[in-house]
Amino acid sequence: MTHARGDATGPTSHDLPGTEVPEGALEPAEQRAGDVRPGPEEVTPVRPAPTRVGTSPSAGRGKARPTRISGTWVAVIAGLLVLTILLVFILQNLDPATVHFFGAEGSLPLAIAMLFSALGGAALVALIGGxxxxxxxxxxxxxxRR
Known part of the structure; x- marks a missing residue:
């Protein structure tokens, strides 16, 4: 049996006629002895990961970069503030307004009519942007093509 480092301790399947193994090939795990640590010639040093140009290894330790989740929380908080302001606007402008649209006529609170018009404008902008x-x-x- 032969260790991965090439220590000869007995016959292996490599010694049988017609079973030549290419130079440097490892034996199957069941034919190796218990010590399978690499020899000194098989150990390669570990290099540190490359850093970005213009940064030092300690650059990332000072201030944490914002994450997607933190951005989501900022958006949720901003959305809640906008909704709160919108709710206050609606509650203060409940006077009825008559709306005429494509021959239809209806009466609804002024703030709700303005909200519908704003939503219609946002939908139009979203369609054009999309x-x-x-x-x-x-x-x-x-x-x-060139």
Missing amino acids: ARILQLRKQARSPR
């Missing part, structure tokens, strides 16, 4: 994003993605995927 169409532009799709256009840019399609352009980026297509092969460039």
Whole structure:
């Protein structure tokens, strides 16, 4: 039996005729002795991971970078503030207003009418922005002609 380092302790399957193993190949685990630590010639030193240009190893220790979850919490808090302000606006503007739209006529609180108009404008902006994003993605995927 032979250790991974090449210590000869007895015959192995490599010694049988017709079972040549390429130079440097390891034996199966069941044919090796209990000591399978690499020899000094098999140990390679571990190098530290490369750092970004212009940064030092201690640069990341001072201030923590913001994460996606922290960004989400900031957005949730900002959304709650906007909703609170919107609720106060609605509660202070409950006077009825008559709305005419494509021949239809109705009466609803002024703040609700303004909220609907703002939501309609936001939807229009989102549709136009989404169409532009799709256009840019399609352009980026297509092969460039020169």
